[in-house]
Amino acid sequence: MTWPSWRDWLFSLKAFAAAMLALYIALACGLPRPYWAMTAVYVVANPLSGATVSKAFDRAFGTLLGAAGGVLLVSLFNGAPELLMLAIALWTGSFLYIALHGRTPRNYVFMLAGYTLPLLVLPGVDAPETIFELAVARSEEIILGILAAAIIGTTIFPRSLRSVVDGRIGAWLGDAGGWAREILLARGADPAAPVARQRLAADIAPLSALISQLSHDAGTRDIKPHVLELRGRFLFLLPLLSALADRMHALRLELGAFPPGLQALTERIAAWIGTPVEAADAAEPDRLRAGLAALPGPADGPLWTKLVWTSLVSRLSELIDLWEDCLTLRGRIGRQGAPQRWRPQLRHRPVVGEELHHDRGRMALAVASTVLATFLAGLLWIWSGWADGANAVAFVAIACCFFGGLDRPAPSMKFMLVWSAIAYAFTSLYLFVVLPRIQDFELLVLVLAPPFLLVGALIPRPELSLLTLLLAVNLAGDLGLQGRYSAEFASYTEGGIAIMAGLLFALVWTLVTRPFGEEWAARRLMRSGWADLAALASGARPFDHRALVSRTLDRLGQLMPRLAAMASPSPAALEGLAELRAGYNIIALQRDRRALPPEARAAIDATLRGVADFFGRCAADGERGAAPEALRGDIDRALRAVFALEEAGPRQAALDALVGLRRSLFPGVPGPAGPGFRHRDGDRPALASLAAE
Template identity: 30%
Template sequence: MNFLTKSAFIFSLKTTLAAFLAFYLALELNLEKPTWSLTTVYVVSQIYTASTVSKSLFRLAGTVLGGVFIFLIYPSTVMYPVMFSLAVSCWVAVCLYLSLHDRTPKSYIFMLAGYSAAIMGFPDVTTPSDISYTVISRIEEVAVGIIISSLVHVLIFPVSMRSLLENSVNNWYQQAKKVCGSLLTQHQSADSPERDQILVQMANYPLNVEVLMTHCAYEANQVQRLVRLVSAQYQHLSYLVPTLTAIEKRLKLLAAENIQLPEEMRLSVTRFLAWLDDSAEENSESVTRQLEETQSIIQQRFLTNELGTEQSLLFTGLIERLQNFVRILTAYHGVEVRLSQLKRRRGKPEVMHRKKYVDEGMAALSSFTAFIATFVCCLLWIGTGWSSGSNAAMFAAVTCSFFATHDSPIGGMRIFMKGVVIAIAISIFYSMVIIPRAITFEALIICLSPALIFMGLIIANPATNFIGLIIATQLPGYIGFSHDFAPNTFATINAALSTTVGIVLSLVITLLIRNKRPSWIARRALRAGLRELLQLLGDIRLQKSTLLQRQQFIQRMLDRINIILPRNVVDPGINMTMENNLITELWLGANLFDFYGRYYQILQQAGVRTDPLFHEISLYLKRRLKNIHELPGGDVLRELERVLVQMEPLAKNNINLYMPFYFVFNIRLALFPAVRWSSSQGQWQLSGDVE
């Protein structure tokens, strides 16, 4: 692995320079623990300037919040160790719970507010009168570190995130084009693992792009305009995964039944592929018009019995999804055109944040784990009277907070433990052998520079970033720099033992309470989606649903899909395929609304009874909440068959009923993909499963 790149060297040198400048300024300002300023530099320093600035601001805000809390509770609780420990442990848990409700980098504010209170409050319990000075000093030390780090990274060879953000969105767009093109040009009888892998990668893009947008909002004005552009494009690209899977499903059905595309559809697909190759430059109006004309021809052939029922509906569905794809890409390109016509606005752009799915149960469980780990370490500290026992409680809070977002935190905690042990070993060597010889600040720079530069190179490499960051942030604290540069070896060893105990206890408690598989997280997201689908179904039946509700339902389901898909790949323990990950449920909800919500009056006038169908689908979804592998039963199929058989002649006599007929066919296709239409008998019959 290549560590010695130009960008890595520049980052390492900038960070080392910022660290020594911050340490020197903290010494000159006579701050209590100048080593905190040095540590803060390594905590907030990132390869990209914008992420350094944003993390610096988030860290300052979190530190201030934690300091204010400790300052407020100290007078009334510090004389009662158990009460004080309980208060701080509860604060850590509450802040972590709030942090887990935000999946952007801003969640760092509340997470830090939680464990920074423990870091500021626990060490000073033996001298409670100094708490005001301690809180102010910690905030000042952190402020010095983030100001120096931000200035160095902004002024010296700044690295913009513009290309990273542009490439992420462009890769998202290009992969969608690649998948769509391969679907229409390759044989669909077999699954394509490569295509499925691309779809999983596309499911990861929304979160990655949101993270980049959050950081880029702190860059220069020209990059802020890009954030506004990407924020709008992001909304359109998020619809690509379900659209592509819907295209794939219909093509597979056509291939399985050996149904050839009619001439007008072949021409439309050819025209679509030509547009797809150059969609950024070519106007979409002509391909949209051709798809609409083909749609009309298919409907007319259905009315005149030139096409079979299932063929007509499958062709209609394929054209409809291709039209969706055209609209998505057209909107994607149209955003840039519209923004380029606007005058450049000043100030930080407003990044759109839609309401995201939050697993309240998992957030509560993670917070409870952090509370138990912190409080248990506090009780151990109180019971033993260990002078350095505060380190155990502090690191229990830090460890549980750091890894609360992980499906299975144990792996990350082990790496954290490994990094801390390495930092302890290096710090003991430095405090016993190297540092005692450094009697001036210049000598200290000479002693520390090789290690800090090497740590910077490790941090700059994505593969070793995490372990390098752990070592670099823990090393100065264990050495325990003071104003006379005289480290206390005994204090270092004592603190190291206490830290190790805290991490081990938090790891064990997490293993007992919080350690979950990715498949467990995916199941919870799936059930949450099913509950929302049930709610939408009830609103549709009562005519309470709206287009806005439909849109919000789709957005929330897309968010859950992006959570489920990657976890199915990492941990396929629940055997959820591409058709069992809420994509089907998303289309089911949308088609139920389009069938009944849009055409309620027409269906009522035609005398189509829909209540039994909605009732059976509702019962099936309730059963599936208990068993996610539950398949729709014969009652649902019979009701679908009844509605479809009733609507087929009505649709042939009234073109206005064709689209509701098509939507109820889509419902059948979602629930029973293996059932085929036999036009000679007017019945549905079971065929081989093509999924």
Template identity: 35%
Template sequence: MPAALRHGIFSLNCFAAAMLALYVSLGLGLDRPYWAMITVYITSQPLAGALRSKALYRLLGTLLGAAASLTLVPALINVPALLSLALAAWLGLCLFVALLDRTPRSYLFMLAGYSAMLIAFPQVEQPQGLFDTAILRVQEIAIGVVSAALVHTIVFPQSVMVVLADRVRGVLADANCWIADSLSGRQHPRIAAERRKFAADATEIHLMATHLPFDTANLRPRRRLLVALQDQLVRLLPLTTAVEDRLQALGGPDALPEPAALLLADAAAWAGDADRPNEEAVSLAARAARLVEALEADAAARPEGASWSDLLLMSLFTRLGEMIGTHARARALAAHVDDPGRPADETLASLPESADRQLHRDPGMALLSAMSAAAGVLVCCAFWIATAWPEGAIAAMFAGVLGSLFAGLDDPTPHQNKFFLMTLLSIPLAAFYLFAVMPHIDGFAMLALVLAPVLLPFGMLLALPAQMMTALPMFIGFLGALAIGPAYAGQFESFLNINFAQAIGVLVALVMTRLVRVVGAAGAARRLVRATDRALIAIAQRRDRTDLAGWTSRMIDTTGLLAPRLAAAGGAPDLATVDPLRDLRLGVTLLQLRMLIPIAGATLAHLLDGIARHLAGRLAPGRPQQISDPALLAMLDEAIGHVAGLASRARRDGLVALTGLRRNLFPDAPAYRAMPKGAG
């Protein structure tokens, strides 16, 4: 279906749902039917599953907000300052939780925060009507979300399942290309950009999959399968970059011995051809394992033990075998996502019980955002109480709403500025309709007819993510100013006062955000980098209980978050050497070494403590571009020699991990030189 036609259908669905909500609300005699109309447009999403989940979370958030208002207002109605503080604190708490959640479920908590204000503040001077207002709000929201879900589900629904399967195919196709290029030794500039995009896409697939339980598709993949697919996708990136790093250290494919070069070429051909059978992957992985065994046997037979090139080759083919297996499993799982009805095979039967993906969380920024939104509400409330301003409730409400809507951005003020401008632009249009058109409307059919020229274009814009922030504030301002009810109640003085108060609330939110919350791209990048460094230190000190899958998942998400911020930071000197993929590999090797401590003894524990001290130097102000630590390098080489003397499977695992660790921490150091057996 062409995009223009799809957007047109979406707009028509939104308009039909809004008119249905308006008709039902008027038929039931509700006082504020425009709440239901606004809910339809705020809730509507192009994907049916996303719409249904958002509708549910909006309704639950409204119920929670209503409960909070019914709890706080009666208890504190005689102490306005304390009531203002309690409602602002509730808003801040809900926003804090929402920002830490980072899934579509976060909408529930954000709604709970500012719904309490929307219900409570207008009733503080008439608290006897609080319960009726709360019930009315819940009823209108329920009518709006049910109308939106009903219309968008019945009329040409767009399935999340279809879009998700298409996105998975696209991500795997991109991965096939840059994996094949990397194994062939071709270093295209686009590879780095594609890997950053891969990291962002992996998180997007995870978030999109959370909507599947609400989707319209008859057949949907099981949650266990989706989690397993995401696990394989996020493991591809560190494995591929590790293979590429070892290949670069060895001088490229042309510098490899013939059996190794042939394996690499065959692996590149398999990765680049999506039609190659996965049985070929099993053969390639077995060849890689045989090469590793031959390297181990050869090194064990020599008096001097394994050379640095031996270790690099061993690491290369161990990681290559793991990468091929991961890639093959991802292909097999993606086929089941694309066709959930296909018969189960051994790939599905062997799926482990995996936990949900871990995402990066920043409690510090969440707290700042919560404080900024709460502060905006308190400033408006203080002025309202001090001056007895009749429209003070409106200013406080909009300060809280706007302080919440863009709280997840590094710098919300450009969007807040745009919201303010679009709201101002909606006032003349609303005034024209309210005072020139609405007095002449007679009947519901005529009302729907005169609203269509405004609401249909707004609906088209809402279907475009880039234009949504242009349409939504104009739409909210337009319908909010019209305040369509059971009877016409247009008063010019009230219209001006309400819109003036709304503008004041938006301005207060903007000012408080700029004073408290703005960090910018460079500041956000530094926070992400410091969080990564602290996580690496915790792993090295054995304080972090995260597992390999959890760390990889969190760092893939961090990579996707960090890449655009580094690009926007303008080449800040302290960020010039930041490499999130290197830190991803570093964490993987540290976790692998931590698991080997019971076998390898105190040597690895001592090394991890030294690495923790080394990494702590990166937390210094200004972030040193390069930390010289000869003592740690010597400790690392000693650990390689110690592990090389072990007589168990831990020997191979330890040497592969230590080789990767040396490459990640000291990529420019001279080659490792083994001590002859019996020396020292």
């Protein structure tokens, strides 16, 4: 591990200054628990000023929501401890369920509201008449802490999100450009998308999280529309590259070798994509488009080969448009005061979708586990009569909320248990050896500086985020700094035992009720994808391109990290982009079948029924097998029926979709031949639409 940089030390100094400012004001105002203000600073502290402000708003709202809920529940169930405990458990589980629907830091509001209530209510449940004053004090101290963090973070050497966003975009474009060049230079050798490349879907999630914080950063408000547009194009670039690799492979399969003229042009496109932005020739995209338009297709051969050629040329044209849009948007994002209006090259349909995939079965299991753990721990506390057991129950709720969204919460809970114990032991040295000798605030600041500055300097490192959060919050909270020194060793020890008991209960409970891991979650993701395609093909789900690409790529983004953690992932899980292409073509067929004559429409309906049956069986069995030969026969019969039509518009769109569907389901099988697939005089296929992936 490298030593923290000067930026890390500067951030740590700012966070410590904000914590000491909040503590000083809380002490001066006579607030009952000043250490809550200090703790709040480290909870919201972030090297990026916009992220600090965003989290400060979220924490303030979550705290107020939890405090209001605490006052309400205590007033309703005063005198009925079991019912109160059940209400607290249901409150915690309900807000966890809402939080699990989020993919951005905004879900922190609901998670915080969920565990703030038991943390606030349970220690003071024996004195219900004080709950309102306690809720007000908690809110005041938390808001004081987050205001101190936000003010210092935005006024003293603020660090804007702009450079971070630009860096994330540059890294993603670099990886995506590397994959595009591999495809273009491979000459159709291997259409499969490696796991490392499909993992680009997961890399979009951090950018989505940053987008939610742009409005809170004065230096990035002007670029948010551009970042949203760019994110949409990122989402669409992945299936486009997958389709491009597939069409190049299909053409090589039909012709036996890649055409030299097309090879030269793909090499030029690859060179353009690999050119640094600052050295790029602005006229090169237009020259590449002209080269594509002048490229002669195969003069002779089956119509299938001509359709594959046309589809490939369409994909290359769309890649040029999409990549030029990405470069234009990135340039505008990197410039301060960039104009808002711009003219995209890819204009024929929207590419931004917001629909996400939620595994509500997993979410329900996490919520049920949290509710039962909190309720049962509460009943054990009530029936035992243990005075400090309230803290144990509160930490059960905190641990279950914090790690409820993980596939395997137990390792993180064990980590929390171990490091909370270490922090508690370390704090005892300060509390009973150092602090009794402190007489003024200035000396207190000096003795607190070494541990907090060291921990603060490590907060910017993502791999240490959980450790640093645990250390900072436990050090600040366990010290329990107040207006006068009143620490008692017996009380401190019993409080520590209660915290460890709560974390241990949550760990054991989770090991028993949630023994699953990444493989189980990955299988559920794959099955939901197959069920989605079956519903599209059967007509049970409304078809929407934007929803399909957003939902499927979100599912793929969740799947890729889990596959990386698995020892031997299923081969069926390694080509999620092919299934996305299948979904595009199913939607196109559902849309265009109505405009076709009865015979062709009947053939397409038979194909869609076969697709629905196939993916339905995959979802039911939990395994993706080979598509049946009968389904290939259905697709070929539909192709023959559509080939026989005279109308150009719906005929060409249906042909494009059938070609794409056949390629996604039978990538290694040559195209159909025989009667009905001969090229007719004057029958020149138009460029394939973007829907036909």
